[in-house]
Amino acid sequence: MALAATLYREHAPHPALRAHVRVLWELSGPCDDPSPQKLFPDGAMSLWINFGGVISGGQQHVTTGGAALLGEIRRPIEVASTGALDIVGVSFWPGSARVFLDAQLPELVNRLVADPPVTIELSGVISAEPQDRIPRLQQALLEAVQPKRAPSDRVLQAFSLLGQHDIAGLADSMGLSTRQLERRFVDELGASPKQLASLLRFRRALAAMQRPKPDFAAIALECGYADQAHLVRDFTKYTGAPPKRFVTTEAPKTRAEWLTGPS
Structure with a gap:
């Protein structure tokens, strides 16, 4: 069954946040299929504020009006929603979530954490009207930045x-x-540099897989893999499926937003 269309919108961060925040985003739409959706590694972390149905990932459950932090993931993880999608989020640059955290980054790897250990005051965002959520979130981020924690x-x-x-x-x-x-x-x-370089290369390959009839050998060369076998190994590690099976069976079951990620 095809997934219902969702509305995904991106918002540029305030100039004072650009060193830490990659993008702010909104995702909304019906949840016609409650089956878990796979999220794939991108080397970064994101904060989700949930205004829709309950979101579950692992043993964590994010209720309506709740928040969650998605730590840096190094393997595919699954999340599911019991109702309509209505999420406002922030995607951070690698390592830069630390300026908003009261936790060490390694503690959050491969985890979706409800009631996250952030220094951001989210009550004003949660109580805001839909059109005011992004401006309120921008302001909350500006007030919470701890520059001394930023990467050098x-x-x-x-x-x-x-x-x-x-x-x-x-x-x-x-x-x-x-x-x-x-x-x-x-x-x-x-x-490590090797881990991040591998993740960035994988995300380039993942984007290239969205083309009609992708040429795996050409994608391997284009994205910096040693050969097609190298692409297959990395792709299987990060998605749970080799490229051919991913394109034919996994991608059609995955929301487009999870495949492309923030720009």
């Missing part, structure tokens, strides 16, 4: 260069040893 400019610069060098070359370009770079990434971004 040096690490953010290195992150921006992932994929342009191998890890040793990237470390050398930053004047660091490979071990020093890895330690800085784990401490400040919550994942």
